[in-house]
Amino acid sequence: MTPQRTLKNILVTGGCGFIGCNFIHYLLGMSTSGSSAFTDAQFDGIIVNLDNLTYAGNPESLADIDRIFGTGCVNPAARRYFFEKADICDRAAVEKILNAYHIDTIVHFAAESHVDRSILGPEAFVRTNVTGTYTLLDTARKFWVQSDGSFKPGVLFHHISTDEVYGSLGETGYFTETTPYDPRSPYSASKAASDHLVSAYFHTYGLPVTISNCSNNYGPYQFPEKLIPLMILNMSEHKPLPVYGDGKNIRDWIYVEDHNRAVWQVMKQGRSGEKYNIGGENEWENIRLLEKLIDLTARELSIPADTIRKTITYVKDRPGHDRRYAIDCSKIKTELGWERKMTFEEGLSATVHWNLSHPDWIARIRSGEYLKWLEHNYSGR
Numbered sequence: 001m002t003p004q005r006t007l008k009n010i011l012v013t014g015g016c017g018f019i020g021c022n023f024i025h026y027l028l029g030m031s032t033s034g035s036s037a038f039t040d041a042q043f044d045g046i047i048v049n050l051d052n053l054t055y056a057g058n059p060e061s062l063a064d065i066d067r068i069f070g071t072g073c074v075n076p077a078a079r080r081y082f083f084e085k086a087d088i089c090d091r092a093a094v095e096k097i098l099n100a101y102h103i104d105t106i107v108h109f110a111a112e113s114h115v116d117r118s119i120l121g122p123e124a125f126v127r128t129n130v131t132g133t134y135t136l137l138d139t140a141r142k143f144w145v146q147s148d149g150s151f152k153p154g155v156l157f158h159h160i161s162t163d164e165v166y167g168s169l170g171e172t173g174y175f176t177e178t179t180p181y182d183p184r185s186p187y188s189a190s191k192a193a194s195d196h197l198v199s200a201y202f203h204t205y206g207l208p209v210t211i212s213n214c215s216n217n218y219g220p221y222q223f224p225e226k227l228i229p230l231m232i233l234n235m236s237e238h239k240p241l242p243v244y245g246d247g248k249n250i251r252d253w254i255y256v257e258d259h260n261r262a263v264w265q266v267m268k269q270g271r272s273g274e275k276y277n278i279g280g281e282n283e284w285e286n287i288r289l290l291e292k293l294i295d296l297t298a299r300e301l302s303i304p305a306d307t308i309r310k311t312i313t314y315v316k317d318r319p320g321h322d323r324r325y326a327i328d329c330s331k332i333k334t335e336l337g338w339e340r341k342m343t344f345e346e347g348l349s350a351t352v353h354w355n356l357s358h359p360d361w362i363a364r365i366r367s368g369e370y371l372k373w374l375e376h377n378y379s380g381r
Contacts, residue, residue, distance in 0.1 A: 011048045048103065091138075103143075220354040232293060241311050249321060
């Protein structure tokens, strides 16, 4: 029988990033897609967002949350959202936050996650993804342990990871929870190391943990250098559409809110020490995905799709580019009853519309102007 955890004081690391900000919206009943399918979290506790606000962390993505549940809350005693700017590698800062908010749950999204950046500068990935995860684990272990060596009832450390730790698939087969790790980039290697640390803290110390490994996410608030928003924005600006290699690399895509529903299900009911694969069961070659995006974006912009197709440009493949990812998510479906709710057609259409209807947010992210927004709105907090 799976447990039913009651999670009250949740620390979300990296909550200003793409998946983290969507997770916070989901927990507080504010779907970023506007769909009632993603307002079923039924969470009534508090959320503390710990984010160091690096290039991809933008608190503007949570301005609506802060206005309703945070600093703008009409009744301060009913406040449910708190923001703390801190580095997950800073043990003293993490300790202070765990104590101040009586944290019983950590959901660890914070990570350096862009493969190309990891190839150019791997050190930041090792520091954040490995040392940062260790610091969180060890600080949580010491904060939650009781005098008899057991842990406080109901505590949980949930770790967000990626299917990239498994390496590359051939034309057939799927990643399962028992697939041997075979990372091919500094990014995936650093995430593999963090996964092993989390598992080790369960087996060595008994720390209550769960792990989820997800496929490629897409949806609102994704950083503009990622594949889907980059292509949408390049189309809107009449720029070339760069495609690595032959464009036949295959990825399994999941809408971000479906991913976060799965994460919440694991946190509430997943077995301690277990890992769960989360996938969209939705494989697409990069070039086929781009063709689909062209059709949807052309329709949104009211311009001929053939005009956009002429801007596709094949570029030299990146080093260590895995050929195919595909997740078998039967474990989470069978054990926890999770299923995705967003079709790819609906999700892509919503994502295209969101990116084209939020030019100010995107412009500030690209230019760094959001740092001025940050200084104006978060100075002194």
